Amino acid sequence: MNVSEIAARAKQASYILGALPPETKDRALNAMACALRVHADEILAANQLDLQEAKRAVEAGEMKPALYERLKLTREKLEVVIRGVEELVELPDPVGNVLAATELDEGLNLYKVSCPIGLIGVIFEARPDVVPQIAALAAKSGNAVVLKGGREALHTNDALAKVLQNALASVPGYPPEALNLIHTREESAQMLALDQFFDLIIPRGGNSLIAYVKANTKIPVLGHADGVCHIFVARSADVEMAKKICIDAKNQYPSACNALETLLIDENWPDHYKKELLDALVKSGVELFGGADVAALAPVRGPVTDWHTEYGEKKLSVKQVKNVLDAVEHINRYGSHHTDGILSADHDEVQIFMDLTDSAGVYHNASTRFADGYRYGFGAEVGISTGKTHARGPVGLEGLTIYKYKLYGNGQIVADYTGAQAKPFTHKKIGGNI
Structure with missing residues (x-):
C-alpha cells in the first residue's frame, strides 16, 4: 500500500474517530497500555538491535552521541510512557466541549465546540518513545496519525507500532486504519505532498528536519526547531x-x-x-x-x-x-x-x-x-511548539483539538435580519450545554 492509499484510509478513519464516545477511546488507551507491558521484552530487544547499529555509527563518527542517547529505550523509560498512557484515561475527553455559547436570536443558538484536528503526520528522529506517546494522544483526542520515524530506530518503531496496532484492532468500534507507520524518506516526501488528506504535520528533530518540512509542504506545521x-x-x-x-x-x-x-x-x-x-x-x-x-x-x-x-x-x-x-x-x-x-x-x-x-x-x-507534557499533567505530548499558533509549549490533548461552530435554529433565514424591517440579533451569552 502506498502513502496516498494509507493517507486516504486514515483520513476516512479520522471521521469515525471524531464521533467516537469517550468510553471507546479510553478502552483503546487501556488496551495500548496493557499491550506495551505484555510485550515489553520484545520491544526492548528490538531497541537493542537499533542501539547496536547506532553504536557502530557513533564510533565511525556518523552519529552524534546525543542522538544515540535519545535512541535508548530502557524499561524505566518505557514504564513512564505506559503510565502516561494510563493517565490519559483519567483526563477529561477534550472533544465535544462547549467553548462558547451565544443566542443570536430566540431559538437560534450558536455553539463553539472542540473537535479533533483530523489526520496528523508526525516525522521524528531517534526517540522511539514518540510512537506510543503520539498514538495515545491521538486516540484520546480522536485523531488519526501517520508516523515516520528515523531509520536509526527502525526495529524499535516497528515493534512498538505492531504492538499498538494489534491492541487497537482488539477494541470494538475503533478504526484500525487510525494508526500507521511509514519508513523511508521517499514516503516522507510523498506524505508532505498530500495536503488533500493531512490537516497538520508535526516534525520532531533538529533544525535541518524542521527546515526541510516547512519548505516542502503546504500543510500547516507545528513544532520547534531547536532548544537553546x-x-x-x-x-x-x-x-x-x-x-x-x-x-x-x-x-x-x-x-x-x-x-x-x-x-x-x-x-x-x-x-x-x-x-x-x-x-x-x-x-x-x-x-x-x-x-x-x-x-x-x-x-x-x-x-x-x-x-x-x-x-x-x-x-x-x-x-x-x-x-x-x-x-x-x-x-x-x-x-x-x-x-x-x-x-x-x-x-x-x-x-x-x-x-x-x-x-x-x-x-x-x-x-x-x-518543560514536558507528562510533567505538566498532559499525560504525554506530541512535541513542544515554539510558534504562536493555536498551541504553544508542550502540546498535549488540547493542542490536538481545534473547534467548529454549531448553529441550532428553527427555520430562521438571513433575509429576516436584513433590510429596513430587519430583526435585531440578541447576541446574548447562554449556558454551555447543547
Missing part, C-alpha cells in the same frame, strides 16, 4: 539553589530539548558565588565555554562562537550580563523561544523577566527540564 534554553542567575539568587537547579537543568538529560544550553549571570552577583556555581558545574562533568571574564572565574574550553548553540551534551555557554533587561535581550535575540528561567528573590525583577521573555515557557526558580 537559558537560565539567568540574578544578583539576589541563592547560590545553593542555583547550583542545584543549574546542574539538574544541564545534566539530568543533556540531550533533551529542554536542557540548559546557556547560563547568564548578573555581573553584580558576588564573585565568590559565581565561582562556587561554575565550580559545581565543572565538578559535575560540564565543560564551560565563555569569554575572558568567565575564564577568570572558572576553567573554560574556549570562547563561545555562536550563542545560538544547542550542545545536546555536557557543554554550556556562560555569559555575564548587566541586569535582567540585558538577560532578556540576549534570550530573545539568541534563544529558540523554548524554555527559559530566572533564579531570583526579587519579585519585581522576576515579573519583568516573566513578562518580557518571549518563550513558550518562562520559569522562576525551577529547572528548565520541567
Whole structure:
C-alpha cells in the first residue's frame, strides 16, 4: 500500500474517530497500555538491535552521541510512557466541549465546540518513545496519525507500532486504519505532498528536519526547531539553589530539548558565588565555554562562537550580563523561544523577566527540564511548539483539538435580519450545554 492509499484510509478513519464516545477511546488507551507491558521484552530487544547499529555509527563518527542517547529505550523509560498512557484515561475527553455559547436570536443558538484536528503526520528522529506517546494522544483526542520515524530506530518503531496496532484492532468500534507507520524518506516526501488528506504535520528533530518540512509542504506545521534554553542567575539568587537547579537543568538529560544550553549571570552577583556555581558545574562533568571574564572565574574550553548553540551534551555557554533587561535581550535575540528561567528573590525583577521573555515557557526558580507534557499533567505530548499558533509549549490533548461552530435554529433565514424591517440579533451569552 502506498502513502496516498494509507493517507486516504486514515483520513476516512479520522471521521469515525471524531464521533467516537469517550468510553471507546479510553478502552483503546487501556488496551495500548496493557499491550506495551505484555510485550515489553520484545520491544526492548528490538531497541537493542537499533542501539547496536547506532553504536557502530557513533564510533565511525556518523552519529552524534546525543542522538544515540535519545535512541535508548530502557524499561524505566518505557514504564513512564505506559503510565502516561494510563493517565490519559483519567483526563477529561477534550472533544465535544462547549467553548462558547451565544443566542443570536430566540431559538437560534450558536455553539463553539472542540473537535479533533483530523489526520496528523508526525516525522521524528531517534526517540522511539514518540510512537506510543503520539498514538495515545491521538486516540484520546480522536485523531488519526501517520508516523515516520528515523531509520536509526527502525526495529524499535516497528515493534512498538505492531504492538499498538494489534491492541487497537482488539477494541470494538475503533478504526484500525487510525494508526500507521511509514519508513523511508521517499514516503516522507510523498506524505508532505498530500495536503488533500493531512490537516497538520508535526516534525520532531533538529533544525535541518524542521527546515526541510516547512519548505516542502503546504500543510500547516507545528513544532520547534531547536532548544537553546537559558537560565539567568540574578544578583539576589541563592547560590545553593542555583547550583542545584543549574546542574539538574544541564545534566539530568543533556540531550533533551529542554536542557540548559546557556547560563547568564548578573555581573553584580558576588564573585565568590559565581565561582562556587561554575565550580559545581565543572565538578559535575560540564565543560564551560565563555569569554575572558568567565575564564577568570572558572576553567573554560574556549570562547563561545555562536550563542545560538544547542550542545545536546555536557557543554554550556556562560555569559555575564548587566541586569535582567540585558538577560532578556540576549534570550530573545539568541534563544529558540523554548524554555527559559530566572533564579531570583526579587519579585519585581522576576515579573519583568516573566513578562518580557518571549518563550513558550518562562520559569522562576525551577529547572528548565520541567518543560514536558507528562510533567505538566498532559499525560504525554506530541512535541513542544515554539510558534504562536493555536498551541504553544508542550502540546498535549488540547493542542490536538481545534473547534467548529454549531448553529441550532428553527427555520430562521438571513433575509429576516436584513433590510429596513430587519430583526435585531440578541447576541446574548447562554449556558454551555447543547
